[in-house]
Amino acid sequence: MARTMTGAEMVLAALNDQGVEHIFGYPGGAVLPIYDELFQQERIKHILVRQEGGALHAAEGYARSTGKVGVALVTSGPGATNAVTGLTDALMDSIPLVCITGQVPTHLIGNDAFQECDTVGITRPCTKHNWLVKNVNDLARILHEAFYIAKAGRPGPVVIDIPKDVQFATGNYVGPSNIAHKTYKPRVKPDQNAVREAVELMARAKKPVFYTGGGVINSGPKASQLLRELVRLTGYPITSTLMGLGAYPASDKQWLGMLGMHGTYEANFAMHDCDVMIAVGARFDDRITGRLDAFSPGSQKIQIDIDPSSINKNVKVDIPIVGDVAYTLEDMLRIWKSKSPQLDKAAHKSWWKQIDGWRAKKSLSYKPSRDVIMPQYAIERLFALTKDRDAYITTEVGQHQMWAAQFYHFDEPNRWMTSGGLGTMGYGLPAAIGAQLAHPKSLVIDIAGDASILMNIQEASTAVQYDLPVKVFILNNQYMGMVRQWQQLLHGNRLSHSYTESLPDFVKLAEAYGWTGMRCDNPDDLDDAIRAMIETKGPVIFDCRVANLANCFPMIPSGKAHNEMLLGSDVSDDEVGSAIGEEGKVLV
Amino acid sequence: MNMAKPVSKSHYVGPGAAQAIVSRTLSILVDNEPGVLARVIGLFSGRGYNIDSLTVTETEHEKHLSRITIVTRGTPDVIEQIKHQLERLIPIHRVRDLTNEGVALERELALIKVSGKGDKRIEALRIAEIFRAKVVDTSTEHFVFEVTGKPSKIEEFIAIMTELGLVEVSRTGIAAIGRGPASS
Incomplete structure (x- = not known):
């Protein structure tokens, strides 16, 4: 039933109708009517961030830890441009977000008005879709459409730009309807013939491997359940991308660890040597494939993806299946069970033997130290002391992120939030705030680096305002560690501007924000210190002083193949210096 | 290419290198x-x-x-x-x-300004007739021709006019539609 109301009222009504409970935002001139409506209601809780970038990452953390759509509200001009990084981040990692931006009144658009920018122009390439609403009677429809677009198919961020006069104008509100979208109807049910063909190929495989990604997480908890069932039924090994961690339990014996540039030896070698690869919701990103022409040369590939443009983009596959992961795995399981195929047990036994040989390399091993805290050791202890708790982990970007992925093991989906595609430093703290808000009783930890944490440190203030007891665990080596590692690999150890000379005193910084600050630099004290951090009621910054020059291994150097991995244990400085060839140097 | 048929579609020699544009x-x-x-x-x-x-x-x-x-x-x-x-x-x-689904109908319109006197002017008019180009503006020193057709025809016409005093060209770009009764 149509109701008459103002544009600003429509925003709140639509958010209500969409079941939104929390939004992250920052007020400003062009969104004041919406903020006025927020003030006059109690159902939707607004979380005031300290910079719009924080609102977007917080909405991402909220979305990724719940599977819901994250919502952000920012003003025109700088509010919108500050949101751009978070939008791009969400686009790259396929995170459903609705971002509402204020805009100058319609008659001033194009006039270089105060705090005007071409928001739809700027955000067009970094959103799944965006709208500039010029007529208040279109607003309700667009708001509901925005939620549909954000979560349907391959999820992503959308922007609704609402001029201030449209927020004041009165028009008809319509509720969400189930009328099919005019043009956007992504295919979710797979082609049955392709699924059947895939099952037949899987059943014939001698050296199979499952390669799974963020698509499994995005498809929902059921997809993870079905994946577990299928993987156990087949008995095949499984690896995952950074984005897909937790879809399959890391504690299981069929789990090979993460693959890719800093993945395990066994995962990458299994990918290289397999004869059948089953890619599930993974997009063959350059961090995964390494050198393309040497990527898994002898395998036939099955790829399940909801986005047809992800199929055959980087790597050609033999059996493409367009569909939602959960639907497709359900069909695969049904067909597999009805066929109960005769598997080549002998071949699988020798494949697992080969894999065990690679596992024996212990590619994640590092030189332990009794004097300084090794960063890997810090994550191992953090994991050991938190694994039995209800924990959510976010990260920033860099070495600490890779160590977290290698040494913190996830058994459940939606527990791990990291900026995978865009690699946004400063993601972790606001994302942790978003996750904590959605899970107030859980333990939420941002595993951070000393450089990354400073990129959105202002959000520490947000955590205090809303009593969010997030823990920030900084692996502090005083370097931008990953930049330094690449300078060592590529640029003759000339450490150009990767050392931060005047870091703040993180303990005092924590205290200045009203947090608890802690520091630890002795391996013998680490366990007690981590326990103290967990037991502390409010938010904590934990300044974990780690070995300054540790590097992240194993590593596939740029431009190299999976079977040319560098292992930390047998790499000399010379080898590190010459690991990347001339062609690899231009790669990222 | 004289390569043995690969077992898998996925192994290829260098990204894009093996395919023609x-x-x-x-x-x-x-x-x-x-x-x-x-x-x-x-x-x-x-x-x-x-x-x-x-x-x-x-x-x-x-x-x-x-x-x-x-x-x-x-x-x-x-x-x-x-x-x-x-x-x-x-x-x-x-x-x-449209190219992949069968030979598409492709047409383009061009406006072509040519200036000149004497023989060149007469020759331009004669060629225009062959190409079925219409004169849409003229003075004693110039013509503006309107010509439609396949892009190759327009290219050809422009090439000839270049020798006969071409001043400037405006083209619409290609409009295309599939052949047959079905919609494209």
């Missing part, structure tokens, strides 16, 4: 809403695809539908990727590869 005419039916053209061309520039020709106008007024016709170049894999990327854009109804 082809030209394709894509016909894209879109909702005629603000910014839709920017979405399409932004996709091409952002992902490094080529546009050789582009035309767009509303073709079904009551439904607010526009047809964008793009001539692009790339390897067959890249063309496939372009189609999928276009299909991801929300206001797009459908994308058809």
